[in-house]
Amino acid sequence: MLNQKARTGLLALTLAGSLAVPAAAADAQSATQTTDLLTRGELLTMLYEQEGKPAVNYAMDYSDVDGARTDAEAIRWASGTGIAGGYGDGRFGPDDPVTREQTAVILYRYAQSHDQGFTGAWAFRLPYTDAADIGEYAYEAVCWVTMEQILSDTGDGTFAPDATVSQEAGEQIMEQFLTCAEF
Numbered sequence: 001m002l003n004q005k006a007r008t009g010l011l012a013l014t015l016a017g018s019l020a021v022p023a024a025a026a027d028a029q030s031a032t033q034t035t036d037l038l039t040r041g042e043l044l045t046m047l048y049e050q051e052g053k054p055a056v057n058y059a060m061d062y063s064d065v066d067g068a069r070t071d072a073e074a075i076r077w078a079s080g081t082g083i084a085g086g087y088g089d090g091r092f093g094p095d096d097p098v099t100r101e102q103t104a105v106i107l108y109r110y111a112q113s114h115d116q117g118f119t120g121a122w123a124f125r126l127p128y129t130d131a132a133d134i135g136e137y138a139y140e141a142v143c144w145v146t147m148e149q150i151l152s153d154t155g156d157g158t159f160a161p162d163a164t165v166s167q168e169a170g171e172q173i174m175e176q177f178l179t180c181a182e183f
Helices: 004-017 023-028 040-050 072-081 100-112 136-147 167-180
Strands: none
Touching (some): 040 072, 040 167, 100 136, 100 167
16 A cells, blocks of 8 residues: 555646646647656655655765755665666666656566565566567566566557556556555
8 A cells, every 4th residue: 555655646746747738838749748757756756755765875976866856865765775777877867758667677676675576496478479679687577567467568468668657557557566565
């Protein structure tokens, strides 16, 4: 079950994603604008709040994460605990829409930080027609979120690892994640 802070964060995300846009402004928006997409920073903020916003002593040095950002402590926490990391070029991408593959990895690493996930030898063949498109770094995580029924196919037999996650879908994924996992 979501704690009160996580519920408040999810509600805020839902409201932010559902704000009406005036007709004139809608014409000016590009098709690639991420108004209703869940960002990497927002996903980490939900987990950070679920964790109780622990104090973190980790020197974070991402060129695109200002310490005054509302999600800066969540990013610091996730980076310090190994739940999420940057792109390897000094950037974290806090405002980048989170992909299904990234979501799987972040949730799986969070679960592992709570002694959940696969242990020992295991084998799992993913049922998706695009399973070969899932990054090697994410395969185990996708197996786990599939097995736990946190994420599944997109309705057409694919996992769509590079597809982005809407804020509404992110809320549903988090609800399912927190329901099935034992935190």
